[in-house]
Amino acid sequence: MTAPSFPTFASLNGAPRLTGTPRLLVTSVILTLVAIGGTFLLDPYRNYQLAVIAAYFCATAGLTMLVGLTGQLSLGHAALMAAGGYGYALTANASTDAGVDGVARFLVSLVGAVVVAGLAGLLLGLAAARLRGPYLAGLTLAVVIALPAVTSVFSGVFRGDQGLQIAYDGVPPFLRTLIAVEQWQAWVAILVTSVTVTVLAGLRRGRAGLRMRAVHGDETAARLSGVPAGRVKVFAFTMSSISAGVGGALLCFVTQSVSPGAYTLAFSLLLLVAVVIGGLGSIGGAALGAVVVVLLPWLIGTATAALELPADVEQRLSGNVSVLVFGLLLIVVTAVWPGGIAGALGRRMPRARDQVAAGTPVAPADAPPPAVPVTTSTSSVSHSIPTETER
Amino acid sequence: MDRLLYLLATGLARGAVFALFALSLVLIWRAARIVNFAQGAMAVVATYVAFAVTGLTGSYWLGLGSALLAGAAIGFAVERGVMRFAPQGSPFSGVIIAIGLVMVLQSALGILFGQQHRPMAVPFDERPIMIAGVPVFSPYDLFVLVVAVAVMAALALLFTRTSLGLQLRASAFAPEVSRLLGVRVSRMLTIGWMLSAAVASLAALLLVPTELGLNPHSTDMLFVYAFTVAVVGGLDSPPGALIGGLVVGLVISLVTGYLGSTVAPIAVLVLLVVVLLVRPGGIFAAREARTA
Numbered sequence: 001m002t003a004p005s006f007p008t009f010a011s012l013n014g015a016p017r018l019t020g021t022p023r024l025l026v027t028s029v030i031l032t033l034v035a036i037g038g039t040f041l042l043d044p045y046r047n048y049q050l051a052v053i054a055a056y057f058c059a060t061a062g063l064t065m066l067v068g069l070t071g072q073l074s075l076g077h078a079a080l081m082a083a084g085g086y087g088y089a090l091t092a093n094a095s096t097d098a099g100v101d102g103v104a105r106f107l108v109s110l111v112g113a114v115v116v117a118g119l120a121g122l123l124l125g126l127a128a129a130r131l132r133g134p135y136l137a138g139l140t141l142a143v144v145i146a147l148p149a150v151t152s153v154f155s156g157v158f159r160g161d162q163g164l165q166i167a168y169d170g171v172p173p174f175l176r177t178l179i180a181v182e183q184w185q186a187w188v189a190i191l192v193t194s195v196t197v198t199v200l201a202g203l204r205r206g207r208a209g210l211r212m213r214a215v216h217g218d219e220t221a222a223r224l225s226g227v228p229a230g231r232v233k234v235f236a237f238t239m240s241s242i243s244a245g246v247g248g249a250l251l252c253f254v255t256q257s258v259s260p261g262a263y264t265l266a267f268s269l270l271l272l273v274a275v276v277i278g279g280l281g282s283i284g285g286a287a288l289g290a291v292v293v294v295l296l297p298w299l300i301g302t303a304t305a306a307l308e309l310p311a312d313v314e315q316r317l318s319g320n321v322s323v324l325v326f327g328l329l330l331i332v333v334t335a336v337w338p339g340g341i342a343g344a345l346g347r348r349m350p351r352a353r354d355q356v357a358a359g360t361p362v363a364p365a366d367a368p369p370p371a372v373p374v375t376t377s378t379s380s381v382s383h384s385i386p387t388e389t390e391r
Numbered sequence: 392m393d394r395l396l397y398l399l400a401t402g403l404a405r406g407a408v409f410a411l412f413a414l415s416l417v418l419i420w421r422a423a424r425i426v427n428f429a430q431g432a433m434a435v436v437a438t439y440v441a442f443a444v445t446g447l448t449g450s451y452w453l454g455l456g457s458a459l460l461a462g463a464a465i466g467f468a469v470e471r472g473v474m475r476f477a478p479q480g481s482p483f484s485g486v487i488i489a490i491g492l493v494m495v496l497q498s499a500l501g502i503l504f505g506q507q508h509r510p511m512a513v514p515f516d517e518r519p520i521m522i523a524g525v526p527v528f529s530p531y532d533l534f535v536l537v538v539a540v541a542v543m544a545a546l547a548l549l550f551t552r553t554s555l556g557l558q559l560r561a562s563a564f565a566p567e568v569s570r571l572l573g574v575r576v577s578r579m580l581t582i583g584w585m586l587s588a589a590v591a592s593l594a595a596l597l598l599v600p601t602e603l604g605l606n607p608h609s610t611d612m613l614f615v616y617a618f619t620v621a622v623v624g625g626l627d628s629p630p631g632a633l634i635g636g637l638v639v640g641l642v643i644s645l646v647t648g649y650l651g652s653t654v655a656p657i658a659v660l661v662l663l664v665v666v667l668l669v670r671p672g673g674i675f676a677a678r679e680a681r682t683a
């Protein structure tokens with residue numbers, strides 16, 4: 001997948017200005033450094049929460065790309081996160097047995113997570129590419145419901161409801177005097193997340209993203225222009241799944257365990273809540289959504305604990321209140337505020353954006369058209385009028 | 392052999408419930424082109440109403456009647472109060488709003504009644520009757536089967552033999568033309584939702600006593616199974632829902648009986664994947680027009 005070559009510098013009023021892929025890289029490096037610097041200001045529990053947010057952000061960024069760009073609604077991303085988590089845990093345990101540990105073990109296990117989640121996503125994506133809206137949602141729902149059954153049927157590998165435990169990853173020796181383990185985990189989560197999300201953002205703004213939008217906008221027209229719609233959808237699903245799998249691997253790294261009880265339908269719906277309130281298709285929105293779904297339940301839990309209610313009332317409220325709030329948010333945002341947080345922020349400053357768009361060649365407007373070269377276009381068009389079976 | 396016969400019989404009774412619930416999904420799909428992911432949560436609210444009424448009055452039948460009324464009322468409230476506001480442009484906004492509704496309804500039930508399973512009693516014997524020394528149906532299974540068949544027959548009569556049924560079909564098929572001919576299309580849509588939610592509530596009420604008990608999540612599996620049924624049969628086809636229901640009911644019963652209950656969700660997933668890959672629109676769906 002070659003990204004179209006954007007001009008790296010364009011002069012606006014004489015001042016040099018970063019655009020295109022370098023701008024994306026610079027932004028992500030700056031944000032990563034800010035986040036890592038921020039960990040010094042937080043206490044250990046906040047750093048743990050930051051690591052969880054980063055892991056969720058991996059999954060929501062993948063999901064928002066899938067739903068917002070290709071229009072494939074997946075309710076099963078929790079299962080794909082679990083695939084990544086199990087891939088990580090199985091590889092980590094195998095490497096521990098082989099005598100590998102430390103950073104090498106982490107990297108090898110992360111590759112394991114990417115492979116397992118990628119394969120799961122590829123299989124599911126091959127089925128998903130043939131399906132539309134509600135059928136795909138129902139299929140992915142069935143996948144996440146069947147997850148506990150899969151882990152208990154193959155309990156020799158997945159250890160049933162108990163799940164897998166992995167060896168503890170401490171702070172590397174040269175940093176041990178400087179930071180605590182929670183801060184180290186937050187660093188790892190932030191670094192891995194920033195690499196994953198940068199790749200996704202690069203895809204989103206490049207040719208791949210343009211093809212995804214084309215398939216979502218009008219699949220027939222896209223196919224007539226030579227975009228292989230099926231392949232684009234499968235690719236989007238696989239990338240989204242890998243990203244969710246990395247998120248699952250990070251959660252496994254932070255909590256040192258993976259079990260089906262952590263990846264329920266409720267969790268899958270929580271990811272959907274995050275991308276919808278963040279704004280479908282927006283990576284920044286996915287980050288805000290991840291923050292909201294991690295911090296809001298904790299805030300509500302703290303608030304109800306502070307009320308000193310009777311034990312049985314508190315037991316009923318725990319968990320349910322935040323689900324109630326999320327459900328209401330999901331309905332209200334979809335009905336009234338379809339762009340989510342990102343859409344609302346974007347509307348605030350349309351003027352500034354227009355000026356930038358007019359002055360500098362910003363991404364998709366200037367990207368080369370996605371069609372194949374003209375010389376081969378006739379053959380590829382006749383090729384892309386598929387029969388039902390070809391899809 | 393005895394065991395096979397028993398499994399087939401109970402599979403038939405469960406399949407009838409799945410078919411009934413799937414039929415309710417088909418009703419909404421035909422009326423509004425929405426797969427109502429909130430159907431299970433709406434049905435479990437109605438089942439709680441039935442549980443409360445039965446608890447207060449001591450009568451199972453009053454509970455059953457109140458579940459039907461509550462189901463229709465919930466259908467009315469959901470259509471007028473929530474679904475009407477779904478943006479029409481996006482294909483999945485209806486699904487997302489329905490999922491929001493699931494979260495709201497289930498967490499509200501959890502806050503009001505707690506998460507524990509409440510056993511529901513039925514005025515029937517749940518032990519199987521012996522026919523020639525072979526255990527077959529329990530009287531309750533028989534009751535479930537009779538009610539399901541009767542309701543499906545009544546719906547078939549309603550849709551094919553009455554003026555209301557004709558208006559319902561017309562407004563789903565061609566809303567603009569129906570409106571020109573004097574059909575109150577928006578009222579028909581509401582009636583479709585009420586009818587569908589009442590049928591779903593009945594199915595949930597029939598199923599819950601045979602499971603662990605009543606809990607805010609006790610219809611989650613029912614929804615997934617019924618969705619599979621509707622997909623196997625084709626979302627557009629009521630006879631498909633009936634046949635799909637029997638197929639899924641028998642598959643679940645046989646798999647549970649011979650391989651254990653943990654395998655059942657995997658079997659349903661495999662069935663769903665196979666059907667979707669072979670006939671993405673369902674086995675009984677009309678052939679879709681080519682898109683390119």
